[in-house]
Amino acid sequence: MRNNQKRIILFLTILLTACILSGCWDTNESERMVYVQGIGVDYNGLRYTIYIQIVNTSLTAKSEVRGDITSTKVVVGHASGKTLNEAAFNLYASIQRRLFWGHLSFIVFSEQALKKGDIRATIDRFDRYRETRYSLNLYATKEPLSEVLKSVPPLSLAPSLSKLGDPRATYEQRSFIRPLDMREFLIAINEPPHEAIIPYIRLAKNTWETETTKTNPLIEFAGVAALTKNGLKLMAPFKNIKGLRWMNKDFKREELSLTNELSHVSLIVWKLKPKKKTIVKNGQIQFQLSLDVTASLSEIVKPEQLTKIEKESEKLIKAQILATYLEGLKHHVDIFRLSEEAYRKNVKAWKEIEQNGKVPLTKESLQKITVTVKVKQGEKQKLRPTI
Template sequence: MRRNKWIVLSLLLVALLSGCWNRNEPERMLYVYGLGIDYKDGEYNVYVQIIDFKRVAKLEQPNTDPNQSETGFATGKTIAEAIFNVYNSADQRIYWGQLTYVVLSEEALKNGAMQSAIDTFLRYRETRYQVLLYGTADSVKDVLLTVPIVNTAITLSRLGDPKNTYDQSSSVEPVDIRRMIIGLNEPGHEMVIPYMEVSENWETVTGKDQIAQLAGGGLITPKEFKGFLDIEKISGLRWMNEKTQRGEVTFSLNSGEDFMTAVLQKIKVKVTPVVEGDSVKFDIDVRMIGEVSAIPIKIKKDEIRKKAEQEIKKQIEETYKEALKLDVDIYRLSEYLYRKDVKAWKRLQDKGKVELSDDSIRTLNVKITELNSDRKTFTEKIR
């Protein structure tokens, strides 16, 4: 009798342990890695990029199959409706926990897709704040269909893993949903997102590859898309960002005949607001260390330093003025006043921003505190 009681009790415990029966099996789900959002004819066009983790995981052997992903498409009056329309053609349950990046077209940005996308995904339990955000003037579908160089795993592409390339050459800093929310909620209420384009500057013996390339920066506010600055016009932004890991500047040594490139890092930026009655001006001090290698002519270290400092200062000023044409405080100077003197900021601000003009930067000092060379002397090697 006692034995029978133990058998019955064991069966009851087994029944209680069966709580995972209604869970989804990993092999019976489709995993979203990237998402593209466009806006045409009053509807959102959504492109969902599904990747095959079984192919991506085989890192011990070269991946000879370029088809590591597949992209689905649907439309809807809202982003959520378009996504549900994608479900209608999916063979398995779609899982959003691996969503890594979202690419938005200019038309989508102009029609408030940034706010809609953030609201949609942050309210869904499977997605995270670490989703990266990009803009593009090219076809969103074409950007999603770009392939990594030499068939690298798609999870290591420029879109999925931008920090790897940003550490080597810093231009426009990668932005995720978390940083976007913080930036738009702080005084100034403006952010810059990387803009991508489809490029064919890499090729194999079989033809050219379409890859995703950084094209510049998109200027975003909580309510509108302000515009786009290409990679040249936005070049000054990296010198005003202490998160810049490594940047280069090329400058002329003697009226355009000989050019030289310096690599800069360890950037330190100090912005001091100076309130003058009903206006505010800013004193900016930028410091960094540099390194040069190729030296085309015989020249002194101080001359190289001076030429590099002049070019960096020029880039900072030009980017500031280009952004000002779009009514954008690209260096977030308003926030510096907010941190330093909140009473003055409250008096001078309008919708979070203080009024800026071409001469709002009162002083701009750029100093390369240390300049090193790969060689022992600053002279050309072959004479």
């Protein structure tokens, strides 16, 4: 009798343990879910419109494994609502499977959405959702969002390898505009000068072709958008903010073409050491910028003195930095984040004159710009024309 009781107790224990361990009842099969790669946010004055880019995950596998089931790379859906959340739920009404947001890698804002200040609502919406991450890249555009999200990489590359999804790949080769993710954005707007700069993108429509036809428009970085938590302050093309790249501590590589009589000379800049100095005088804060540049000679058609090339490069970089600073002043943007430098180095002086976290900047606030260029090599050849 006692043995039977023991057996019953042991059986019930094993049965209960099996019930506890069977934790896969609510599992979603990966092939039965739809994966969101990117979203776009627009505003037309009355309603929000959210665009969702859904990726074909079979393209991320090898062709012999996926069997080329479909050649469709992305599908873009959209819906509108009084709020972003309502727009998203209106889109759920027509989706065929559960949307998975864990692979979301970028958000594109239209110019109208940024002017409305919708970046606050968007960040709050996706910051609260458990599947999304702080590594989302942020972009601004004037292009139709449906066209932007339908732009995919050529040569059957996976959509996750697009310029929007993986901007660091091309940034290593050309440090034109520094990508900014959501974590960095939140840090920037919560510290002086309470502004953040994100890439402004557009569609390059006639740049690439195949042997039979032109390819679809591809994404290119065209400039920057300067934002506060309340909205857009500046959207500038690259030609107006060329000096921004030279004050970037994360700089990797960039090209510099000289002008005037040295227009046949081109340099590759591959190392920068930017420095900002705060000077407090008579209750005013001024700044000095210094820059050490290391470059290689990339192109030269006729012989030129190396010292002349270096001096002309210094003048050109200095002029670009000053022009970029003045462009920021026109729109009340501290484009080089000089207010943060004052806050870090002399918080007492910063507290005395700051206005909403920013140091009031004028043309005279930038006291001096010093640029030193050193051309160290000529790539595979010497520092003279090949022919």
